[in-house]
Structures are given as C-alpha cells and as structure tokens.
Amino acid sequence: MKSAWPEGLKKTKTRERVLDVLEQEKCPLSALEICARIGGEGAVWPSTVYRTLEQFEKNGVVNRLTVMGSDTAVYELNRFCHKHYAVCMSCHKIVPMENCPMEAFTPRVQDDGFQVVGHNVEVYGYCAGCACNKSEGK
Amino acid sequence: MKSAWPEGLKKTKTRERVLDVLEQEKCPLSALEICARIGGEGAVWPSTVYRTLEQFEKNGVVNRLTVMGSDTAVYELNRFCHKHYAVCMSCHKIVPMENCPMEAFTPRVQDDGFQVVGHNVEVYGYCAGCACNKSEGK
C-alpha cells in the first residue's frame, strides 16, 4: 500500500526511491543509510536525500527522530500509528514497542501553562542477541 | 551540597569548574554551553570539556541526553532522582517534569528477550511564554 503523494511536491525518481526504502523498512534509518540502500546504479547524493527528507517531514510523510546513544538523526515513514522504540545499547538495534505508557498518563510539567503537544518515549537495554552474548561471556 | 568526587579521577581546576556549572544549573547544558559559562578568565577548551564529561558520564556523575529537535548532546548532573523533561518546540527551553509515566507500566517490546534497562521520556509542546505569544498572534 503506497502512501499518498504529498501535495505540492514534484514526483521525481529520487524521491520515489527514498519513499520506497522507507516503506520497506520497519525501523528508522539515517539519511546516509537510505542513501546507501539506494546506492548502486542510480546513486543519489546525501544532500538530496537530506533535502528530500526535510520536505517529507514538513509534509508529515516521515518523522525525524534521534535515539539515545547516537546523535545521528533517523527517519521513519509516518504510518499514522502511535509508536515507540526500544534501543539496544550494545548493537544499536531499534525494535518497535507494542504499547505506550502515555495512554493513561497526564504529565505534570514544572512550568504552569506548558502546552503538551506530544511525547517521545524510548526504552533502552539489550536486545535478545546481545543479552545472550553478555551472559555467555561470564 | 557537593557531589562526591568520582573515584580514580584527578581533581583539577577544569573539572571542578565543569562540575560547578552543572551543579548550579537545573537544566541540561551542551558541552559548548558549559564551555561558554566557564569562559572569561580561565578559558577552557571544548575538547577538554568533552573529555571531562565523558569521564564524568562513565563514572555516573553526569547523564548525557539528546532531546527532540536538536542533535546536540546535553549533559545534566546525575542527581540520582528519576527525572524527565518537557521541551518547548518554539524556544527549545527544557523544563523538568514532576512525574513519570513508566512508574506503573511494563513495556512490551517486539523482540522476545529484550532486556529493558531504562527509559527516556520526553514531552514536547510549547512553554508558557511561547504558547502565549502564539495566541496573541491571532
């Protein structure tokens, strides 16, 4: 199922490829990773990918996030479903979470009048593979 | 109240100043901001601040975090109390939250065997000042 093409943006080969990559991936990717996945024959330049992602973000097609333990921005297709991730501190794998702690929670902010628009939750720890290696190592 | 000096680290003027700055501040600062606050007379070099913060982090004296909407790492003194922040999307102010949604919540991760070690919650929106300006603007 294809996402609707964002209004006002020209449909070009590069942009379609970027969107394809994100559509196939269920975990967020960095701009350079997207670049690499397209790679090969019709190489695409990082600057173009960054500009494309910037446009896509403005149009709500993708979300830009930065997860713990890395300062590289990653992008995911906006699937219009509420989602959070667990990040492996060892291999940096990003695994989707199935539930959200904010469903039944009202944040209390130390600044009267702060208008809460959204939230971002990240869980960190060790993924199955890495947790396993660690315990073997004993 | 001073934090205990981390074991194994030499006590130098620079490190004490970095710690002072963090002790006085209740919101996280970037390495360069810390640098600037020390500034003036006995200037300190960014590389040194980064190295200092790295050591402090390893020793659990500070926490390094990256909040939404900025890819610059910020550091806060580890006050050993569980804390989360609200980030203003307009002025990037960081305001502490008073409660935590994870207290009564068990994350369900789509990877059997993922060992959860900790979490990171961020709320975003508009701080009192910015929310106010926005509505005046109408």
Added chain:
DNA sequence: ATTACTGCAAAGCATTTGCAGACTG
C-alpha cells in the same frame, strides 16, 4: 516556460583524536 529538484563542491558545526607540555597524587 516556470519553478522546483538534483548533482556536485564546499562550508558549517559538534565532536573526536593526537601530541607535547603541565599538573596531580
């Protein structure tokens, strides 16, 4: 034909690394 998009090069920042001299324990 306009206007937006892309390749490409070069600049911008935050952050890291290397090294010799300075300082701490």
Added chain:
DNA sequence: CAGTCTGCAAATGCTTTGCAGTAAT
C-alpha cells in the same frame, strides 16, 4: 616520578548551503 590531564591544532562525520544545469508540471 609516573601517570593523568590540558591546551591547542587538526581531523572526522553528519548535515547544510550555494550554484548551475536538469527535469517536472
């Protein structure tokens, strides 16, 4: 004194910007 830190310079890596040619509407 030995080992650790620091000033400083230079390198790195992600990301942004500028510009002229190319493609989309």
